[in-house]
Every structure is written in C-alpha cells, then in structure tokens.
Amino acid sequence: xxxxxxxxxxxxxxxxxxxxxxxxxxxxxxxxxxxxxxxxxxxxxxxxxxxxxxxxxxxxxxxxxxxxxxxxxxxxxxxxxxxxxxxxxxxxxxxxxxxxxxxxxxxxxxxxxxxxxxxxxxxxxxxxxxxxxxxxxxxxxxxxxxxxxxxxxxxxxxxxxxxxxxxxxxxxxxxxxxxxxxxxxxxxxxxxxxxxxxxxxxxxxxxxxxxxxxxxxxxxxxxxxxxxxxx
Amino acid sequence: xxxxxxxxxxxxxxxxxxxxxxxxxxxxxxxxxxxxxxxxxxxxxxxxxxxxxxxxxxxxxxxxxxxxxxxxxxxxxxxxxxxxxxxxxxxxxxxxxxxxxxxxxxxxxxxxxxxxxxxxxxxxxxxxxxxxxxxxxxxxxxxxxxxxxxxxxxxxxxxxxxxxxxxxxxxxxxxxxxxxxxxxxxxxxxxxxxxxxxxxxxxxxxxxxxxxxxxxxxxxxxxxxxxxxxxxxxxxxxxxxxxxxxxxxxxxxxxxxxxxxxxxxxxxxxxxxxxxxxxxxxxxxxxxxxxxxxxxxxxxxxxxxxxxxxxxxxxxxxxxxxxxxxxxxxxxxxxxxxxxxxxxxxxxxxxxxxxxxxxxxxxxxxxxx
Numbered sequence: 001x002x003x004x005x006x007x008x009x010x011x012x013x014x015x016x017x018x019x020x021x022x023x024x025x026x027x028x029x030x031x032x033x034x035x036x037x038x039x040x041x042x043x044x045x046x047x048x049x050x051x052x053x054x055x056x057x058x059x060x061x062x063x064x065x066x067x068x069x070x071x072x073x074x075x076x077x078x079x080x081x082x083x084x085x086x087x088x089x090x091x092x093x094x095x096x097x098x099x100x101x102x103x104x105x106x107x108x109x110x111x112x113x114x115x116x117x118x119x120x121x122x123x124x125x126x127x128x129x130x131x132x133x134x135x136x137x138x139x140x141x142x143x144x145x146x147x148x149x150x151x152x153x154x155x156x157x158x159x160x161x162x163x164x165x166x167x168x169x170x171x172x173x174x175x176x177x178x179x180x181x182x183x184x185x186x187x188x189x190x191x192x193x194x195x196x197x198x199x200x201x202x203x204x205x206x207x208x209x210x211x212x213x214x215x216x217x218x219x220x221x222x223x224x225x226x227x228x229x230x231x
Numbered sequence: 232x233x234x235x236x237x238x239x240x241x242x243x244x245x246x247x248x249x250x251x252x253x254x255x256x257x258x259x260x261x262x263x264x265x266x267x268x269x270x271x272x273x274x275x276x277x278x279x280x281x282x283x284x285x286x287x288x289x290x291x292x293x294x295x296x297x298x299x300x301x302x303x304x305x306x307x308x309x310x311x312x313x314x315x316x317x318x319x320x321x322x323x324x325x326x327x328x329x330x331x332x333x334x335x336x337x338x339x340x341x342x343x344x345x346x347x348x349x350x351x352x353x354x355x356x357x358x359x360x361x362x363x364x365x366x367x368x369x370x371x372x373x374x375x376x377x378x379x380x381x382x383x384x385x386x387x388x389x390x391x392x393x394x395x396x397x398x399x400x401x402x403x404x405x406x407x408x409x410x411x412x413x414x415x416x417x418x419x420x421x422x423x424x425x426x427x428x429x430x431x432x433x434x435x436x437x438x439x440x441x442x443x444x445x446x447x448x449x450x451x452x453x454x455x456x457x458x459x460x461x462x463x464x465x466x467x468x469x470x471x472x473x474x475x476x477x478x479x480x481x482x483x484x485x486x487x488x489x490x491x492x493x494x495x496x497x498x499x500x501x502x503x504x505x506x507x508x509x510x511x512x513x514x515x516x517x518x519x520x521x522x523x524x525x526x527x528x529x530x531x532x533x534x535x536x537x538x539x540x541x542x543x544x545x546x547x548x549x550x551x552x553x554x555x556x557x558x559x560x561x562x563x564x565x566x567x568x569x570x571x572x573x574x575x576x577x578x579x580x581x582x583x584x585x586x587x588x589x590x591x592x593x594x595x596x597x598x599x600x
Contacts, residue, residue, distance in 0.1 A: 133303070
C-alpha cells in the first residue's frame, strides 16, 4: 500500500484506531461538559472550568502518570475495573485511546462550548412555547445548531489525539503492535542510529494525515454552516 | 374562553402590576416601549416567572403564587409569535410548521391535549405560504418569515395566541401584507389573541379590546372605541396622535366632487376619499390636534366639517395644551387647544361651541381593501 513498510502501515492503522476511539468515547462527555460550561451557573464553576483545561496546561507526562495511578491495574479505579469486570486499560491500545481522549478533551470542549454560546437562546424559548420540553429542545434545536462546533471540536480532538505522545508513552509505554502509534514509533526510530530515512517517512506520513484531517473538517463544517444559514 | 391575569413583578426600576381579563377575540396591550408589555406576555407564556399573583387560561390556572403552581411553558398550550420570527434556521419551512403540530399530536395521544388545532392545509392556505414550504428560513423575506411564524404557533393548537409586536420589524408595506392574516386567523380559527403593539393603526385594524399599559400598570381597559376616546390616557401611554374614534356609515357619494358623506350619530362628515362605496361601515379617527374650536359659527372657511356641540369636559391642564371633549349629538369629539385659547374663549363645561375638523383618518375593516 503506497510502498509503505508493514511497520508504517501498523503505526498508521493503530494511530487512526486510537484517535477515532478517543474522539468517539469523549464526544458525548465533551458535548455535555461544553453545555454545562456554556449554560449553567453554579458555585465552583471556575474550578470546574480549570479542571477541564488541566490537560492543556500541565505536562503530558504528568497526565500519563496520573492515569497510571488512577487506571493502572493497582490504581484506584483500575483495581476496581479489573476485579469487577476483568478490564485493564494500562499497557494496551485502549489505554492509548484513553490517554489521547483525556489530552484532546479541552480542545473539543472549547470548540463545542463556543458554538453553544453562539446559539440564539430565544430560539430555544420559541421551541418551549411550541410544546417542547427542555430535553426535547436540546436534541431538536440546541444540538443541531451546535453541529459545526461539534464537527470542528471532533476534528481538533482527532488531530490532537494523532499527535499524542507524552501521556501515551507514560501510561501505556511503547509495546510493538499494541501502543506504537505514529509518534511513539517515530520516537523509537529516532533513538536508533542510522534510521533517519525511516524516521523522515513517518514524519511526512504524520503531516499528510494531519492535513487531510484539517481539510475534511473544513469541508464538513462549511457544509453544516451552509445548511443553516446559506452560503 | 377567558384569560385572567393578575401579576406583580419587579424588574430593576420597573414594577409591573398588571390586572386584566380577556374574554376572547383580540385584546391589544398598548403602551410605550419599556412600559412592561413584553414582560407581561412572557409571564403569560411562562418564559418569565412573576413575583406573585395568578394567571389562568380557560379557567385553569397556569400560575398561582398562593399554591406554588407554575406550569412549564411547553405545557401551557400558549402560542407565541415574537417580534423576530425566530424560525429554526436548520429546518425547512415545512418542518418549522410541523414542530409544534407534531408535539401537540403527541400530547393529544397521551390524553393531555383536548382540542384539535386547525389543520395543516387550512393554515398554509390562509397564510398563503404553500410556495414557501420547502425553503430554508434564511431565504424568506421578513413578511414571509412572520407569516410562517404565525402558522407555526397556530399549528401547535394553542388555547391562546400571544403576539409581541409581530409587525414591528417589518416596513409599512410588509405590515399591511401580514396584518390581514392576523385578522383572518382570529375569524377563521377563533383562537383568542393577546396582541402587543404601540401602533394605534394596527390595534384599530384587529383588536376588540384594549388594555393601556403605562409604567408597568394598567391605566385603562375596555372596548377599543372606548379606550381610544380617552386621549388624555392615550397620550400618557405614549400616543401623540390621540383623538376620537367614531363609527360611521357611508350614506352618499358625490361623484362630481369626489366627496363621500359619512354619517354618525351627531351628523355627517364630508371628506374627499376615493374608492369608498355607499353602505360601507367604517371606523374613522379624528386626531384631537386636528380639531379647532370656535364659539360662533365660523363663516367663509374652507373646512367642510363643522359641528355644533357643547363642551362636555376639559382635561386638567398641565403645560400649554388642554384636551376639550365636545358632545356632538351624543358622540364625543376631542379637541386639543392651547390653554391660552381656552382662557380667551372662556370655555366652560356646558358652553356651546363649534368644532372644526381639519382632517379625518379612515380605518377600514381589514380584508376590504
């Protein structure tokens, strides 16, 4: 396939799988948190806001370490997950997805929150007078009008997840075929003398995928916007 | 069908203390902007909660501070047409229209809704929006949007329709494009309407009853003709064109001069007005500032309409102007004159005067244009 080596194909596939899962599992939470931040007022809101932004400001290694403490097999949550359901996420591709999801979460929330804040709340009032309850209004008016923000947030998070390295290598290490995503594989190659050629190929591959994701996001977001307000 | 409102709410510097009833038809809330009209209808719809009081629709309370009852807006079955149409931008016109209708059907299914609303085809027909059904809202003109908003509210089968200055955002031409539809809604579907406006023209066209709102309170309420014949109150509510409203019947047309004779209880108006037909019943409006007074029958004047009457009342004079009501054969004609003229003519209640009417505005019943 395009003259790629098995190692490269594996890294690309793993990266895409991890990133897609990261976005998929975090999207519902992202929408919910964005809605709470955009619409609700409660004591401790600024603390909650800061907490959501933590992965953006602390070193990724710190997040990876915290995940290990929390979700490792002997971790607080991890032990319970393992004993109750036999699930472990540490040192597996699922763990890589969790790490990527956590790291990408603030970006996703920001984009969605901005588009929820841009919605004219008077439309929601109109929906109420037409017989729609609050939950109905959310799904029939708020969510569809957040469409472009959700697309942008998801793609941003996807791009961020593709590039995730620090938290990933700390939390799930570099297990060949399991957690060697593009950046992890690239880091591995960079450690070995004489592998500059292979490393460069991975670099180019990463850039191509990132650009493709951005391009697709722009096209989709534009379509969504056009559907609502015209060209 | 009755609506009963008795609410209080403090909003910053404005205290709303409103009390009125509506027994169906079109009830207009009239007042200056900032008088609290919009807040009152928002409280009726449930979009704002009063501090205390009660609101009931059809005898069923929807808000009562005594019992702590506050029905959610979506369960009040009160339609709301906003000044800005507020169509859902991500839906076609058809889906917008269907939004309330579908939810009302759902509720009827659970036995909560009792009366079926008007049918989709009827509403589309009456509002003439069939060609727009598959368009997106952003492709509609202001008047079209407002007609769709009317239809959407109507199709949710409301027990009461609230209209908050639905024509204020439209230019004069579009206004007359939408106004007849509001009148038809009332006649064809019988849905009672509470209509917020600061335009006397609109109110005359469609309202049966009128509630004057000034500084959050109700300063007058009653049939439109009655309230509109109180220029002192109207002026306080922000109308500079206050005067008399007189029902007339066209009894003759002089084709040579193009002059129509409009008869009322106290005499005949003769006005130049093309396009009128004998036998028509109209409401005409005579602005108080277009009426001057004389103590002797004026001679050699160009004014066609001079009526003999007696001074019935003089409004308490603040400032340079006073309103004088003249009883002309049982019909009140108001005149706004200066306090100086009042003293110069030494007018007193009971004095014989001649009222000269310089201009007459005709308000035709909607739909006859």
